[in-house]
Amino acid sequence: xxxxxxxxxxxxxxxxxxxxxxxxxxxxxxxxxxxxxxxxxxxxxxxxxxxxxxxxxxxxxxxxxxxxxxxxxxxxxxxxxxxxxxxxxxxxxxxxxxxxxxxxxxxxxxxxxxxx
Amino acid sequence: xxxxxxxxxxxxxxxxxxxxxxxxxxxxxxxxxxxxxxxxxxxxxxxxxxxxxxxxxxxxxxxxxxxxxxxxxxxxxxxxxxxxxxxxxxxxxxxxxxxxxxxxxxxxxxxxx
Numbered sequence: 001x002x003x004x005x006x007x008x009x010x011x012x013x014x015x016x017x018x019x020x021x022x023x024x025x026x027x028x029x030x031x032x033x034x035x036x037x038x039x040x041x042x043x044x045x046x047x048x049x050x051x052x053x054x055x056x057x058x059x060x061x062x063x064x065x066x067x068x069x070x071x072x073x074x075x076x077x078x079x080x081x082x083x084x085x086x087x088x089x090x091x092x093x094x095x096x097x098x099x100x101x102x103x104x105x106x107x108x109x110x111x112x113x114x115x116x
Numbered sequence: 117x118x119x120x121x122x123x124x125x126x127x128x129x130x131x132x133x134x135x136x137x138x139x140x141x142x143x144x145x146x147x148x149x150x151x152x153x154x155x156x157x158x159x160x161x162x163x164x165x166x167x168x169x170x171x172x173x174x175x176x177x178x179x180x181x182x183x184x185x186x187x188x189x190x191x192x193x194x195x196x197x198x199x200x201x202x203x204x205x206x207x208x209x210x211x212x213x214x215x216x217x218x219x220x221x222x223x224x225x226x227x228x229x
Contacts, residue, residue, distance in 0.1 A: 033216075040221075040222075044219070045217070102165075104165055105150075105217060107160045107161070110158075112157075
C-alpha cells in the first residue's frame with residue numbers, strides 16, 4: 001500500500017537554529033497538508049496545499065515557519081529560528097480529493113522535533 | 117471556538133470485549149467525520165469515515181455511529197484485541213471548509229489480556 005514518506009524521523013536542534021522537514025505524498029494526491037501534534041493532543045493544521053498553491057496557511061506562524069511545494073509533488077516545511085515551544089511531532093498528510101471534497105487524509109509517520 | 121472533543125481520555129477493556137469510544141462535536145456545519153488510530157511513534161491511521169447523511173457505517177470489526185441531534189459520534193470495536201491498543205482520534209470536516217480536518221484530543225484505549 002502506498003504511503004506518505006517523511007524525513008527525517010527524528011531531529012534534535014538547538015534553539016535559534018534552522019530546521020527543515022521533507023514530505024513525499026502518495027503518488028497522484030494533489031492535496032498535501034502539514035500538521036503539528038503536541039504530545040497528548042490531536043494534530044493541528046499548519047498549512048494546506050492544492051498542487052503547488054497554498055490553500056490555507058492561517059495557522060502557520062509565518063514569522064518563523066515557511067512551507068513550499070514548488071512542483072506540486074513533495075513539500076518542505078522549514079522553521080527558522082527554532083524555539084523551545086516548537087518541540088512536537090510534525091505530520092504530513094495527503095489526500096486524493098481536491099479542495100472542498102470530503103475524503104480521508106493519509107498520514108506519514110511524522111518527524112519528531114526536539115528543540116533544546 | 118467550536119471544536120471536536122472526547123468524553124474519556126483513557127478506556128481500559130478486557131481482550132475479547134467490545135469497546136466504545138465517544139466523541140462530541142459542536143459545529144453543526146460539520147458534514148464529514150473520520151476516526152483515526154494512532155500507535156506510539158506513528159502517524160494517525162485511517163479507520164473509518166461517515167458522512168452526515170448517514171447514521172451508521174460498518175467496517176471490519178468497527179462501526180461508527182453518528183447522532184446529529186445531539187452532535188455525538190462513537191466508534192465501536194468488536195472483540196477488542198491487544199493490537200487495538202492505541203490512541204483514537206475523531207476528526208470533523210466543516211462543510212465547505214476545503215477538506216480541512218479538525219481533530220479532537222484523543223482517547224487512549226488499553227486492552228488487557
